[in-house]
Amino acid sequence: MINKLSEKRVIAFMKWLSAQGAEMLPTTNEYEVLRFKCQLGTGVIYKNSRGKHSVSGPLVTEALTAYFAGESWRGKAQPTKRGKIGRRKERLLKRDGDECFFCGEKLGEDMTVEHLMPVNQKGPDRIENMVLAHQKCNSLAGSMPLIEKVKLREKMRGWI
Known part of the structure; x- marks a missing residue:
């Protein structure tokens, strides 16, 4: 599943995540392809110098599984602010x-x-x-x- 992530597929996955209620976050280094936050936590997809993808944990795996299966996903946006500061x-x-x-x-x-x-x-x-x-x-x-x-x-x- 993770090996099916072309650049086009990553963009489509980002749109799908947003539609599911996840918040897209800026990446923090050159190895991060995608970073998002939801009520279940923060997920990251990485790409190493050889082009191989990996994920930060079961949250991303669960989201990718639902995405590829065409199912909905339970990752709602997590409130990140309390006033102006979390x-x-x-x-x-x-x-x-x-x-x-x-x-x-x-x-x-x-x-x-x-x-x-x-x-x-x-x-x-x-x-x-x-x-x-x-x-x-x-x-x-x-x-x-x-x-x-x-x-x-x-x-x-x-x-x-």
Whole structure:
């Protein structure tokens, strides 16, 4: 099923996901083909340097199965905002302040939540594993291991 994902098919799948109530999110690195959010969580489709696709977990597999079978799917949009800022972001702002974890500059509209230990590498999806970062800084960090993210932070802040 995942090997049937041509660029045209990915676009059709995105449209189908939107029609099913999922919210399309921007990709965070060059290996992500598609990222979406729904009431069941966040799903990602990746494409490696050899062109082979993989998925972030059973959520994406379930959605792809329903898509290829021509069935509906239960992934409704998950409310991501509470006022202008999501609940997780509010908690992180209270805990860490309003500066980007990586560059140290004040956060703005491009504020994202970054997992220090990437979820796709078995990092926990808990507040203890999260920091706030600019979208650009988050994209630079991508799915780096934690130690590489700390080195990136030190470099961006001019500490090394």
